[in-house]
Amino acid sequence: MRWLHKVLGTVCAPLFLLWLISGGVMIFCSFPRLGDKDLPLQDTLAASAALPSEATLQAKLQPGEELTALALTTHCGEPVWRVETSEGGYLWHADSLLTTATASVPEAWYEQYASRFSSAPIVAVDTIRHIDTWTPYPRVKKDLPLYRYRFDDPEGTYLYLSSQTGDAVQFCTRSERIGASCGTIPHMFYYWWLRQNRTVWLWVISIFASLAVIAAFTGLYLGIRLYLRMWRRTKRLRSPYKRQKTLHWHLVGGVIFGLSLTLFALSGVMSLYDLPSWIVPQHETETKRKEAQQVEAPQLGRSDMYDYRLLLDLGGVQQITWRSYGGHPYYEVQRHGQLESWDALGEAPQPLHLTEEDIKAKLTPVLGTADMQIELMDHYDNYYASLNDKYELPIYRISAQDKESSRLYISPTTGETRYYSLNGRVKKWLYPFCHNLRIGFFAEHPTLRIICMLVLVLGGLVVSVSGVVLGFRYLSRVIRRAKSRRSKNKR
Structure with a gap:
C-alpha cells in the first residue's frame, strides 16, 4: 500500500x-452566467384591443390538436404568440394570428439588440462556430454559430447571441473571465x-x-x-x-x-x-421527479378566469406565459425584468398563492398516495439551502410515505418544485456538503462557512x-x- x-x-x-x-x-x-441580465432589456408588450381572446386562440388550433404551451411575448421586437401543441410549434403574429417564420431573424436585429447591453461602442463581432471557453455547455450547440460582440468599455464586456433565435446566450466581463480562469475552468x-x-x-x-x-x-x-x-x-x-x-x-x-x-x-x-x-x-425516482416537475398544459377559456388582457394594464409587461399547477391556472408574467406569478382565477389579477389543496391535487397521483405531511417552512434545512440567499422562503416542504420516502420543496408563489428521494437526500450529504459545506446551518452562517x-x-x-x-x-x-x-x- x-x-x-x-x-x-x-x-x-x-x-x-x-x-x-x-x-x-x-x-x-463563480463562472459567468447570463442569468436574468437580459430580462430588463427585452421589449415591452403594449395593451391592444386587437389582441385576440382565449376563445379565438383555441379556435385557431386544428381539431384534436392539444395545446401544450402558450406565451405572449416578442420576437425581434415584434409581439408574437409562441404556441406548442401535440402537432408541433408555431409563432403567430400577436394581433392577426398569421404564422411567421420561426427561424427568421433580421440582420439588423443582432446589433440593435446587442447595443442594449452596453452604451459603449462595439469594437468587434466574431462568429463562433463551436462552443468556446465561455459557452462550454452542450445545450449551446443548438444556437451555433454564435455571434460574439466585444464592447469598448472598461469592463471588457463580451456578449454572445444565438444566430438561430437572436436571443442572448452569455454575458461576461473581464473580471468575471479572470476569476473563472483561476477558479471554475481549471x-x-x-x-x-x-x-x-x-x-x-x-x-x-x-x-x-x-x-x-x-x-x-x-x-x-x-x-x-x-x-x-x-x-x-x-x-x-x-x-x-x-x-x-x-x-x-x-x-x-x-x-x-x-x-x-x-x-x-x-x-x-x-x-x-x-x-x-x-x-x-x-424504485421510481426519475418518473416521480419528472411528473412532479412536469409543466402542465395551459387552460384556456374557463368561465372562472378573468381576461388575460387585464395583465397588460399592470404596466411594463414583457411576456405572459400560461401555466397550471394541480389544475389551478395561473399566469407567469415577466414584468420590468422580473418574473411574477399571477392567479388566473377571479375577476382581476391577484398574486398567486398555492394552497395545500393545490399541492395535494398535484402530488397525490404523482406519488401514488395521499399520505403526505405538508408544512410551510420559513428557514433553510439540509436539503434546501442556498449559499447566496437566493432560494425562496417560505417554502412548502412535503414529506410523503411512499417507496422513495419522497421529499419535495414547492414554491407557493411559482409552483417551482425540487424533488428528492431518500437516495437523493443521502447523495446531498456527499455532494454538495462534503464539497462546499452547503447545508442549512452554513447557509444561515455564511461567514463561518467561508x-x-x-x-x-x-x-x-x-x-x-x-x-x-x-x-x-x-x-x-x-x-x-x-x-x-x-x-x-x-x-
Whole structure:
C-alpha cells in the first residue's frame, strides 16, 4: 500500500494543488452566467384591443390538436404568440394570428439588440462556430454559430447571441473571465476542447478524481497506522519524521486533513453521477421527479378566469406565459425584468398563492398516495439551502410515505418544485456538503462557512504542496536509478 500511495500521490498531488487553489478562488468567484441580465432589456408588450381572446386562440388550433404551451411575448421586437401543441410549434403574429417564420431573424436585429447591453461602442463581432471557453455547455450547440460582440468599455464586456433565435446566450466581463480562469475552468476542466465531447470530459474527470480518492485514502490509512505504531512504542502521538520537515508536514497534514481530501475528491466525482441503487434503493425516482416537475398544459377559456388582457394594464409587461399547477391556472408574467406569478382565477389579477389543496391535487397521483405531511417552512434545512440567499422562503416542504420516502420543496408563489428521494437526500450529504459545506446551518452562517472552507483549503495545501515536493524527489530517485542501471549494463 505504501508503494501505491507513493505512485498515486506523485500523480495526484499536483491535481490536488490545482483543485485546492482553484476551489479557493471559487469561494469568491463563480463562472459567468447570463442569468436574468437580459430580462430588463427585452421589449415591452403594449395593451391592444386587437389582441385576440382565449376563445379565438383555441379556435385557431386544428381539431384534436392539444395545446401544450402558450406565451405572449416578442420576437425581434415584434409581439408574437409562441404556441406548442401535440402537432408541433408555431409563432403567430400577436394581433392577426398569421404564422411567421420561426427561424427568421433580421440582420439588423443582432446589433440593435446587442447595443442594449452596453452604451459603449462595439469594437468587434466574431462568429463562433463551436462552443468556446465561455459557452462550454452542450445545450449551446443548438444556437451555433454564435455571434460574439466585444464592447469598448472598461469592463471588457463580451456578449454572445444565438444566430438561430437572436436571443442572448452569455454575458461576461473581464473580471468575471479572470476569476473563472483561476477558479471554475481549471477546477472543473472547463476547457472548450475537452467540453466538446461531454462523455470524454466525464471520463477524464472520473479517472483523475478516482485516482485522487485512492491516493488520499491510502495516505490517511498509512498515516494513522504510523501514529498507532509510535503510540505503541512510546505512548506518545508523535511524528517519526521530525528532522525530515517535508515528510513531517505531509504526515501531520495528511492525518488531520486526509479525510476531508478523500471526501472532497469522492464528492467531486459523485457530483456527476447518481448514487448507486445498491447503496440506497431506488424504485421510481426519475418518473416521480419528472411528473412532479412536469409543466402542465395551459387552460384556456374557463368561465372562472378573468381576461388575460387585464395583465397588460399592470404596466411594463414583457411576456405572459400560461401555466397550471394541480389544475389551478395561473399566469407567469415577466414584468420590468422580473418574473411574477399571477392567479388566473377571479375577476382581476391577484398574486398567486398555492394552497395545500393545490399541492395535494398535484402530488397525490404523482406519488401514488395521499399520505403526505405538508408544512410551510420559513428557514433553510439540509436539503434546501442556498449559499447566496437566493432560494425562496417560505417554502412548502412535503414529506410523503411512499417507496422513495419522497421529499419535495414547492414554491407557493411559482409552483417551482425540487424533488428528492431518500437516495437523493443521502447523495446531498456527499455532494454538495462534503464539497462546499452547503447545508442549512452554513447557509444561515455564511461567514463561518467561508472560514471553515479556507481552513480546509489551507490544510489541504499543506498536504498537496509537500506531496508535490516528495513526488518530485521520488521521480528524481527513479530517474537516477534508471540511469545507473543503464550505465552498469553498458559496462
